[in-house]
Amino acid sequence: MKNKDRLLPLFxxxxxxxAFTFGGGYAMIPLIQKEVTENHKWLSDEDILNIVxxxxxxxxxxxxxxxxxxxxxxxxxxxxxxxxxxxxxxAFLVISLISLLLQNVMDIQAVQYxxxxxxxxxxxxxxxxxxxxxxxxxxxLVAYVIAGxxxxxxxxxxxxxxxVIITCAVLGLITSLIMxxxxxxx
Amino acid sequence: MTEVSLLTLFFTxxxxxLFTFGGGYAMLPFIRQxxxxxxxxxEAAFVNMVGISESSPGPFAINIxxxxxxxxxxxxxxxxxxxxxxxxSFLVILxxxxxxxxFKESRIVSGLMSxxxxxxxxxxxxxxxxxxxxxxxxxxxxxxxxxxxQIYVSLxxxxxxxxLLLKLKKHPILIIxxxxxxxxAAGYLFGL
Numbered sequence: 001m002k003n004k005d006r007l008l009p010l011f012x013x014x015x016x017x018x019a020f021t022f023g024g025g026y027a028m029i030p031l032i033q034k035e036v037t038e039n040h041k042w043l044s045d046e047d048i049l050n051i052v053x054x055x056x057x058x059x060x061x062x063x064x065x066x067x068x069x070x071x072x073x074x075x076x077x078x079x080x081x082x083x084x085x086x087x088x089x090x091a092f093l094v095i096s097l098i099s100l101l102l103q104n105v106m107d108i109q110a111v112q113y114x115x116x117x118x119x120x121x122x123x124x125x126x127x128x129x130x131x132x133x134x135x136x137x138x139x140x141l142v143a144y145v146i147a148g149x150x151x152x153x154x155x156x157x158x159x160x161x162x163x164v165i166i167t168c169a170v171l172g173l174i175t176s177l178i179m180x181x182x183x184x185x186x
Numbered sequence: 187m188t189e190v191s192l193l194t195l196f197f198t199x200x201x202x203x204l205f206t207f208g209g210g211y212a213m214l215p216f217i218r219q220x221x222x223x224x225x226x227x228x229e230a231a232f233v234n235m236v237g238i239s240e241s242s243p244g245p246f247a248i249n250i251x252x253x254x255x256x257x258x259x260x261x262x263x264x265x266x267x268x269x270x271x272x273x274x275s276f277l278v279i280l281x282x283x284x285x286x287x288x289f290k291e292s293r294i295v296s297g298l299m300s301x302x303x304x305x306x307x308x309x310x311x312x313x314x315x316x317x318x319x320x321x322x323x324x325x326x327x328x329x330x331x332x333x334x335x336q337i338y339v340s341l342x343x344x345x346x347x348x349x350l351l352l353k354l355k356k357h358p359i360l361i362i363x364x365x366x367x368x369x370x371a372a373g374y375l376f377g378l
Contacts, residue, residue, distance in 0.1 A: 169298045
């Protein structure tokens with residue numbers, strides 16, 4: 001296997017990235033880039049650009065997609081396993097411990113008050129998430145119609161979000177193919 | 187609250203991992219629906235988990251999957267939920283890595299994404315509205331809520347949080363810490 005000596009550094013690098021980034025995938029990308037292209041010189045900047053583009057258009061968390069991809073390009077399937085494990089492990093351990101701790105203190109009045117405040121604070125965080133998703137979204141009539149359908153169906157009905165996602169993907173594909181045909185005809 | 191088997195946890199998170207595009211936040215509405223419709227945990231507990239997941243290290247999707255898994259099935263539950271949410275990403279990337287330059291240029295992929303991106307925005311907007319409603323009216327809507335202090339406390343904290351996040355660009359961890367302190371202070375002050 002090529003680059004076998006990179007396996008341990010790869011795992012440790014992603015362990016570090018997983019342990020010290022808050023806020024998920026997009027917060028990790030600059031860190032991944034610095035570690036992988038500048039510090040270790042495993043991949044080029046162009047590789048990273050490709051990886052991020054693919055990570056955004058494949059299912060699942062951006063952080064996991066990027067870690068798997070970087071691991072694979074650096075040292076094959078085993079590399080992808082170790083990089084993914086590295087990025088997941090800190091999150092898994094920290095949340096498990098917090099969860100166990102909370103189960104023991106949830107009855108305390110002050111903790112309940114704290115969570116009453118936290119729930120209100122979360123509203124601010126999810127509104128910000130919505131704004132940043134909106135910024136990345138194409139802004140044309142088709143996109144607004146699709147967003148509107150997804151919004152209305154999921155707010156007003158119990159239809160599974162799975163079907164909403166599949167329908168919107170197909171709508172997007174059909175409209176973009178029609179538009180490409182029109183462009184080509186001009 | 188319903189009991190959940192390890193297999194159900196795994197497949198639920200596998201499905202969520204396989205069908206959400208656009209990262210962890212895009213999963214929020216899907217996870218929320220699965221958890222709420224199947225009565226796994228109540229909405230307040232779910233919002234608590236979102237708060238902690240946002241202020242802990244690591245990808246949001248992993249944090250929330252681990253959290254729900256731990257709550258419903260202990261360490262094993264946490265492990266299978268996390269594995270479920272990670273596995274689709276992992277497998278899809280290994281496949282796509284074989285022909286990623288073609289994938290990147292593909293009109294089919296960009297066409298699908300032109301539907302998936304706005305879908306994620308619409309779904310998250312609906313989830314945000316439901317969460318705002320739940321936090322402001324925890325025991326369903328009633329006019330008497332406006333006579334109490336809690337709704338105003340929540341509005342002030344959420345408003346302050348938005349100001350700190352959007353205007354002063356402060357970190358989510360700070361928002362969660364300040365919210366907790368204000369929650370404790372207001373709780374004792376108004377005897378909520």
